[in-house]
Amino acid sequence: MPPATEDLRISSSCRIPLHELEWRFTAGGGPGGQHANKAATRAEVVFDVTASAALGPRQRARLLEKLGPVVRVVASDERSQSRNRAIALERLKDRLAAALKVEAPRRPTRPTRASKERRLQSKSRRSAIKESRRAGPDD
Numbered sequence: 001m002p003p004a005t006e007d008l009r010i011s012s013s014c015r016i017p018l019h020e021l022e023w024r025f026t027a028g029g030g031p032g033g034q035h036a037n038k039a040a041t042r043a044e045v046v047f048d049v050t051a052s053a054a055l056g057p058r059q060r061a062r063l064l065e066k067l068g069p070v071v072r073v074v075a076s077d078e079r080s081q082s083r084n085r086a087i088a089l090e091r092l093k094d095r096l097a098a099a100l101k102v103e104a105p106r107r108p109t110r111p112t113r114a115s116k117e118r119r120l121q122s123k124s125r126r127s128a129i130k131e132s133r134r135a136g137p138d139d
Helices: 034-038 057-067 081-100 113-133
Strands: 007-011 014-017 021-026 042-048 070-075
Touching (some): 007 081, 014 081, 021 081, 042 081, 057 081, 070 081
Antiparallel strands (some): 021 042, 042 070
16 A cells, blocks of 8 residues: 555546545455454545546546546455555556546548458358359249
8 A cells, every 4th residue: 555645646647646535444245254244354445526636627527527526446355455455546546547538539531442342242252152042943
């Protein structure tokens, strides 16, 4: 777990101070016997997009559109709370990075001459196969 003075680096232009994240720990269900019933190993991290001072206006708008006002991530994969904290931080980072990523607009292209010829050859082959299945006039 990184020290509290560090930031969670989402991308080159986005860093979130760790003090803006809210943590909750509860008993993780599943196998593990008494340990699972008593130890608070399930980690839940909550990030309030609307209240964050680290986000710019475009980043905030993009996150609100894609993820909503509050982003919540849960990790209960491991028996260790510290390991679940690290997993939850990584999942939050991945989710925010995916939401902030701007896809390049698709530029329409025309089919090449070779691709047109391949398509027409494929159609004529298929047509020949179907024609060979037909019953002739003498059948």
